[in-house]
Amino acid sequence: xxxxxxxxxxxxxxxxxxxxxxxxxxxxxxxxxxxxxxxxxxxxxxxxxxxxxxxxxxxxxxxxxxxxxxxxxxxxxxxxxxxxxxxxxxxxxxxxxxxxx
Amino acid sequence: xxxxxxxxxxxxxxxxxxxxxxxxxxxxxxxxxxxxxxxxxxxxxxxxxxxxxxxxxxxxxxxxxxxxxxxxxxxxxxxxxxxxxxxxxxxxxxxxxxxxxxxxxxxxxxxxxxxxxxxxxxxxxxxxxxxxxxxxxxxxxxxxxxxxxxxxxxxxxxxxxxxxxxxxxxxxxxxxxxxxxxxxxxxxxxxxxxxxxxxxxxxxxxxxxxxxxxxxxxxxxxxxxxxxxxxxxxxxxx
Numbered sequence: 001x002x003x004x005x006x007x008x009x010x011x012x013x014x015x016x017x018x019x020x021x022x023x024x025x026x027x028x029x030x031x032x033x034x035x036x037x038x039x040x041x042x043x044x045x046x047x048x049x050x051x052x053x054x055x056x057x058x059x060x061x062x063x064x065x066x067x068x069x070x071x072x073x074x075x076x077x078x079x080x081x082x083x084x085x086x087x088x089x090x091x092x093x094x095x096x097x098x099x100x101x
Numbered sequence: 102x103x104x105x106x107x108x109x110x111x112x113x114x115x116x117x118x119x120x121x122x123x124x125x126x127x128x129x130x131x132x133x134x135x136x137x138x139x140x141x142x143x144x145x146x147x148x149x150x151x152x153x154x155x156x157x158x159x160x161x162x163x164x165x166x167x168x169x170x171x172x173x174x175x176x177x178x179x180x181x182x183x184x185x186x187x188x189x190x191x192x193x194x195x196x197x198x199x200x201x202x203x204x205x206x207x208x209x210x211x212x213x214x215x216x217x218x219x220x221x222x223x224x225x226x227x228x229x230x231x232x233x234x235x236x237x238x239x240x241x242x243x244x245x246x247x248x249x250x251x252x253x254x255x256x257x258x259x260x261x262x263x264x265x266x267x268x269x270x271x272x273x274x275x276x277x278x279x280x281x282x283x284x285x286x287x288x289x290x291x292x293x294x295x296x297x298x299x300x301x302x303x304x305x306x307x308x309x310x311x312x313x314x315x316x317x318x319x320x321x322x323x324x325x326x327x328x329x330x331x332x333x334x335x336x337x338x339x
Contacts, residue, residue, distance in 0.1 A: 047269060062172060
């Protein structure tokens with residue numbers, strides 16, 4: 001089953017929500033497609049980013065019913081890092097799940 | 102030990118069908134845990150709180166599939182014992198590459214994959230105990246055990262680094278290096294070799310099940326939240 005863009009966004013936002021539960025009120029990560037995940041504009045440190053990727057990877061795998069890796073060589077070879085923002089991550093997951101279908 | 106100290110805990114044991122894995126599995130079941138067993142073959146015993154998952158941990162895809170099945174049934178995972186191992190004892194000069202690779206794939210990569218996937222589940226609970234089963238071969242460095250001992254030494258290093266990475270999630274990672282105990286794996290070694298090894302220990306006797314279970318209980322305890330990145334050798338080896 002290929003999840004819709006909306007379903008993937010919901011997964012990513014849930015991962016960010018999980019992260020926000022661990023952060024204080026002043027450092028909440030906005031649930032927005034333009035939220036930066038990686039790079040200078042991101043509010044996430046490396047551990048937070050790893051946590052989000054891990055949650056998304058697990059939830060997407062469960063949704064499609066087969067293991068999906070978001071951090072293999074394919075991810076690293078993308079012109080724009082999939083982890084730049086919520087939007088790029090969503091697009092990359094959508095691409096991966098369509099390739100698998 | 103008192104009653105059902107593991108009640109409410111979900112524990113995953115690799116190589117749970119026999120030997121040390123079965124010993125630990127039955128111990129945790131006896132004291133109230135729900136035990137998820139990973140093994141290449143089918144379950145070798147039944148219990149109302151035992152759930153067997155057939156998976157070869159040397160195969161990354163099988164590990165991922167098994168964990169997907171685990172997540173469908175169990176929202177939480179508290180304890181992992183990386184016990185599964187294969188052993189080919191052979192002089193390095195004539196060790197087949199396939200046998201060497203098999204040990205790396207199961208004894209090291211398999212433990213890595215299981216720990217990684219387990220930590221993803223443990224992170225949600227902010228609590229976890231990962232226990233790697235190593236061997237006195239790391240310290241004794243016996244001839245014939247080049248790859249086996251190297252893999253087991255790797256477990257300690259791997260565990261120590263995971264201990265740092267997983268600490269923010271309340272997960273501890275420790276290693277138990279066991280001395281000779283009567284198992285199918287040990288029976289592969291010549292009797293005189295076993296006696297020689299045991300005779301050289303500060304405590305010159307084979308390990309008893311209670312010796313192993315005592316340390317498992319210690320590492321798995323809620324009271325051991327400040328114990329991580331440690332390797333404990335049984336029998337006085339160091």
